[in-house]
Amino acid sequence: MKLQSILTAAILLCTSTIFAQNKITAHTDKAETTINRDIYGHFAEHLGRCIYDGFYVGEGSSIENVRGFRVDIIDALREMQIPLLRWPGGCFADTYNWKDGIGPKSERPSIVNVHWGGVTEDNSFGTHEFLDFCELIGADAYINLNVGSGSVREAKEWVEYVTSANKSPMTEWRKQNGREEPWKVKYWGIGNENWGCGGNMTPEYYADLYRNYATYCHGADYKIAGGANVADYNWTEVLMKKLERYKHIVDGLSLHYYVHPGGWGNKGSARDFDEAEYHLTMQKTYYMEELINNHSAIMDKYDPKKQIDMIVDEWGAWYDCEPGTNPGFLYQQNTLRDAILAGIHLNIFNNHADRIKMANIAQMVNVIQSVILTREDKMLLTPTYYIFKMYSVHQDATLVPLDVETEMYTVDGKEIPALNASASVKDGKLNMTVCNLNPNQEEEIEYAFDGDYKNATGMIVTGDKLQSLNDFDQPEEVSLKEFKVGKPKNGKIKLKIPAKSVVLITLD
Template identity: 65%
Template sequence: MKKINLLFIALLFPLFASQAQNRMILHVDEAEETINREIYGHFAEHLGRCIYDGLYVGEDSEIENIKGYRKDIIEALKEMQIPLLRWPGGCFADTYHWKDGIGPRASRPSIVNIHWGGVTEDNSFGTHEFLEFCELINAEPYVNLNVGSGTVQEASEWVEYITSSNQSPMTDLRKQNGRNEPWKVKYFGIGNENWGCGGNMTPEYYADLYRRFASYCGGAEFKIAGGPNVDDYNWTEVMMRKLQNHMFLMQGLSLHYYTIPQDWPPRFSATDFDKADWQETMFQVHRMEELIEKHSTIMDKYDPDKNVGLMVDEWGTWFAPMEGTNPGFLHQQNTLRDALVAGIGLNIFNNHADRVKMANIAQMVNVLQAVILTKGQELVLTPTYHVFKMYAAHQDAKLVPFHLSAEDYTINNQTLPSISTSASVKDGVLNVTMCNSNPDKDIEIEYDVRGASFSQAKGEILTAKSITDYNDFGGKNTVYTTDFKVNKPKNGKVKIKIPAKSVVLVQLSNSKGA
């Protein structure tokens, strides 16, 4: 009889082990690091239909607007709680001369957008328009200065024009253009992708040039240096080494990484894909963890106190442009797959909040992984929009340390973790966001909450019938958030079944209304 029992236990052990490994221990009382709200930032470049025919339609448009900005976009962004917006680029930034975009619109010179589609634009959206739009949506502005084709004088005068209250030619010019008081702009980027479209520079050359530009942009409170492309660790090494005695000139170092299945240039459809393509995309977004860790290790060597933030100011999915559109406009649809990429990416940024201080998904409207798509009078909120709205609970919350043990899954011999998660506490509410990227299997997981006691629970979920589902014009919305039932905590533990291919928010509190 004893042998039979041992055999029975041995046969069941793999099942017990599988169930036991899906567990998350959360140490609420150890929450110290703040998740900077700017991690939930966005990016608007003069590219395709992002600015023109996107967020800005002009005051004479039949589309309802406030001073030319689409009213429905303003309302949607405020509801999503957008904290920050980066502008004017991107590659466009290093061809942009800011004085072309001020003064009476009728007298502004037109320019050709050499990077994106070769189209001519009239500069009707410039400094005043951008900063006014940021005020309308309650977002912190992030202005990217021109280093590639600009001058130190041009950059320093732009900073002065925006931020100075002293009597000077630039403040006089701003007042002539209708703005008496300076704007409160904290973030200034000095150049963009200087290793590529921003000048094809070496890191040694750019580091010296950066010090020169930064020295004369004293009105910029928080200066962000152009950082590495993906895994160019040498760029980070050179920048940190050459700035180590001038750290007062650099408060942030950017990192650009796009989730691109297979090879460059992007050639895979945003909507027509199978589970193998899904898996490759999930693999690529998980690579963000490795990039942040390795670049942070280099930064730690020169900046152990973490005074310089790692700013992931361009990230998101990049697929082949939608058929029938200008390929230079980078217009793509946005499916449930994009929602999982957004959720996993944001979880990674949250969990590295000690070094990552900003992240701006590309781009806000009609371009790449947009949160909003427009066509005439119609507006579509994409799956990515709903994820950002869900994750807003983490903004400026305290990061909760945790230990996660969860099962993996395999597709086409490629193995990945099923669960991505992050947790925070704010105003007495514990927020746990989870992504189950396994497209086929629900995952049951037990949450063991330590260091705090909660009596109430509620949840929210985003999923769809198919991995290729998306929201479209004509009211065809198939991917959106709904309530997710969560049982009340019992003895500090909560068991949750996270459906396949879903993003979930669970909130624990001691208030029935929380």
């Protein structure tokens, strides 16, 4: 063989080998698990400018509003197809007496928000306002009860006030306050972070207290127990063991995990970071997979039939607050890095849809990893917003298992998978969302699937650099755009996923 032919063959062999490392195979014949739409839920706590001066500005505001709620935010959330909203906390939930937020606003007592900034709130936003807002945006409601400083009777009466159609002092009070028919609120959290701000309890004590509360909260159809902080596997072990005989009063167990590259003492900047810090952020993002696997293994031991769901009701990127802002308000910017982080999380949740039935990113407006930021009458949509809008195709779709062969993305000797993906089928369309974590090169993929799909379309979220963001002067620096792909052929399609991007591929 001539030297040129040998070189050509070697190049082709190397190219083929490299290409083969990026291969995704979709098994539509094994699609059977529904991706619960509530995996795409959100969280609104009485924290900083999330509610007040966020989506709720009051009826007297000069900003266009409906009963005090910003019209632009209502429209944006409906377009994003928000399925679920959690409230009132968070840590705030276990200091909140719901009766302070009921009745004429002029007669409601004030409260000091001891957890978040020490500010005084006038309780003008309460149960009626929250449930009114959920109806306006087309989202289901998830209410967290106060276990840390409340009482069983207080919790019982709140559930009755909201859900009961019977004649009682609570339902009569509701009617006097303008709501004749009960609301349909499915999800009820019994406490929040009871290992910390929710009471600094032991798992043994909380498990007993949970049973006490859950027994009396008639009308709460779906009850969620306060679960572990990150890798506290003992908490999950104790709760699952002590609640094993009480599956009739526990439907879900929560898990909380935040990504902060610098640790709690120095979480890092939301906008000023280098590639090494970005890579570390992605490493910590992938840690969610390990947490889910390990907590699921414990849950499976006591609940092999998966009667108790995993509820990841707080997750997201948590950095240092923006310089010059109130440190108790947790206001941070949102870059392309956060869009990729969100895409990875949602792919992971999709792929564990057999156990995970709800997840709530923290938080919806102006706090931590928000989908919306506001400044006076201005509003902008963050890169994370566009990920949720893109991924809405997975809501209530059927999970399609994937085999993913991927190259690795390496920085300072540490390697993580460059590609992360999930897929689902709905209304005859096969949708795959794939993240390319590598900021330096596009990744070629051979995407194989069964089924007679003739056409392919795509959408993409990316930017000029990892630090790209939307600001009030440039609100569309990062957005959702069309992504051109070729036609499928013989059950395959060749894709080139650009560097630092999240892509949606739709086959029909």
